Amino acid sequence: AQTVTQSQPEMSVQEAETVTLSCTYDTSESNYYLFWYKQPPSRQMILVIRQEAYKQQNATENRFSVNFQKAAKSFSLKISDSQLGDTAMYFCAFMNLNSGYALNFGKGTSLLVTP
């Protein structure tokens, strides 16, 4: 079984600053994908960024980037130039293609962006 750990229940950052959310996972598989999802108060999960395990290059989507350390099984999310609209729960998720396409989520990090 795969486990996903987010060790920071809550974080706070000032507008325009940079923040990094941590995620570690445990797996013996080699073919997997990693995701960060954002869940604002509207409750809808929104895909922020994804990473293929076989790619060494870190994924980037505008202000969002990841630091993927495969050997350390670490997948952190960096948000640059934080905006008030980034306030939300952030979930790290793991998908192992050898056991279906289910997402295995961490418990989440609550991010508050302050003016």
Added chain:
Amino acid sequence: ETGVTQSPTHLIKTRGQQVTLRCSSQSGHNTVSWYQQALGQGPQFIFQYYREEENGRGNFPPRFSGLQFPNYSSELNVNALELDDSALYLCASSTQFAELYGYTFGSGTRLTVV
């Protein structure tokens, strides 16, 4: 392009009752998954349907069942409701290439069992 819609948005049921939750997939998606999100927790995978067949199931008892229809919409049925079934139920749809494009989630149904 419409997203994933779920109904109802909120529901209150009594322990022992049965409930049906509904989900309309995003246009062009043929795979539907259901997740249970307890308060303060990450979503937990219940099951997934692809072309009307269940093709994956999480660690949930048989009283959690589902259907997918030819138009790829889906239902989640829960029998003999228990207090611990109180949660946000999320529906997510995708193409068969969920690993490439991720899932599109609905806003969920908040189920309260009293």
